[in-house]
Amino acid sequence: xxxxxxxxxxxxxxxxxxxxxxxxxxxxxxxxxxxxxxxxxxxxxxxxxxxxxxxxxxxxxxxxxxxxxxxxxxxxxxxxxxxxxxxxxxxxxxxxxxxxxxxxxxxxxxxxx
Amino acid sequence: xxxxxxxxxxxxxxxxxxxxxxxxxxxxxxxxxxxxxxxxxxxxxxxxxxxxxxxxxxxxxxxxxxxxxxxxxxxxxxxxxxxxxxxxxxxxxxxxxxxxxxxxxxxxxxxx
Numbered sequence: 001x002x003x004x005x006x007x008x009x010x011x012x013x014x015x016x017x018x019x020x021x022x023x024x025x026x027x028x029x030x031x032x033x034x035x036x037x038x039x040x041x042x043x044x045x046x047x048x049x050x051x052x053x054x055x056x057x058x059x060x061x062x063x064x065x066x067x068x069x070x071x072x073x074x075x076x077x078x079x080x081x082x083x084x085x086x087x088x089x090x091x092x093x094x095x096x097x098x099x100x101x102x103x104x105x106x107x108x109x110x111x112x113x
Numbered sequence: 114x115x116x117x118x119x120x121x122x123x124x125x126x127x128x129x130x131x132x133x134x135x136x137x138x139x140x141x142x143x144x145x146x147x148x149x150x151x152x153x154x155x156x157x158x159x160x161x162x163x164x165x166x167x168x169x170x171x172x173x174x175x176x177x178x179x180x181x182x183x184x185x186x187x188x189x190x191x192x193x194x195x196x197x198x199x200x201x202x203x204x205x206x207x208x209x210x211x212x213x214x215x216x217x218x219x220x221x222x223x224x225x
Contacts, residue, residue, distance in 0.1 A: 031211050043157075043202070043215045050211075058212075090156050096211045099145045099164045104156035 003027075006091050006105035013081055014113050021076045021108045023091030031094045032074040033058075033102065034066065036087040043090070049074055050096075081112045115140040119203045119216035126193055126223050134188040134219045136177075136203035146170075146179055146186040147204040147213070157202060160188075193223045 004025040013019050023032065034046040045058030047066040055066050063085060065077045074093075078085055088109050092102040120135040138146065145164045149157040161170030163179035163186065170177050175190045188201060203216040 033212070042217045045212065048212065092157075094211055099162070100211070101147055101159040101162060102157075102213055104149075104158070106154075106156045 004091060004093055004103055004105045006089075006108050008108060009106065010109050012111045012113065015081060015083060017081050019078050019081055019110070021078075021089055021091075021110070023074045023076070023105060025072055025074075025091075025093045025103075027093065027095070027103070028071055029093035029095050029103075030071070031096050032068065033092040033094075034064070034074070034076045035090045035092065036060065036085075037090060037107075038087050046076065046089075078110075083112050086110060086112045115144060115205055115207050115214060117203050117205055117214055117216045119201075119219055121217070122200075122220040124219060124221045126221070128195055128223055128225055129192045130223075132188070132190040132193045132197075132221065134201050134203075134221070136186045136188065136216060138184050138186060138203075138205055140184070140205060141208070143181070144206045146177070148175070148177055148186070148188050149202040149204060149215070151200045151202065151218070153199070160201070193221070195223045195225055197221060198223045 007022045033048045035043045049055045049068045090107045091105045094102045116139045147162045148160040150160045151157045161172040163170040166181035168179045177188045200218045200220045204213045207214045
């Protein structure tokens with residue numbers, strides 16, 4: 001089915017561990033995004049990508065790493081997880097253009113103990 | 114740069130009541146404006162959009178009009194249902210890019 005999928009949906013890990021959140025879209029959209037959603041902070045942009053091999057920092061990039069070797073995939077890695085990174089993470093994509101909306105995955109709920 | 118402000122929630126209504134969720138914006142030029150909805154446990158979904166001044170976006174009984182003179186894009190629905198309970202986000206591009214700035218979200222709770 002066409003769409004944008006995130007995995008895992010839920011993840012519990014420990015402080016200091018590396019964890020990777022996956023995002024896959026089937027529309028061949030050029031642009032992809034990672035957000036985190038926290039109570040009191042709304043949605044905050046972590047990283048974004050305009051195309052394969054092109055990524056850039058958003059509002060809150062510290063502690064995160066992204067890559068985009070293929071257009072359809074945009075994994076987000078927490079290299080050494082901290083409790084402050086406990087959040088719900090959303091991936092989104094768009095074809096680009098000022099009138100085009102972003103399409104969101106269902107999110108990954110990440111808890112860091 | 115561009116910015117968006119929306120009313121704080123939660124908004125609690127009885128079924129069939131009239132809904133208004135306020136959203137005001139500051140922008141250079143006339144960017145597209147969006148309303149997204151987030152149901153419990155799900156990602157954000159586009160609810161409606163307007164691409165130029167005086168445009169009215171509509172979907173699922175919701176409407177919002179792009180008002181240049183008041184820099185507003187208020188979301189309205191004439192008769193809400195319990196199934197409309199969700200968080201609603203107003204959004205616009207921060208500049209001429211493909212990114213979006215989201216408002217803080219307004220939680221709507223509709224009681225039977």
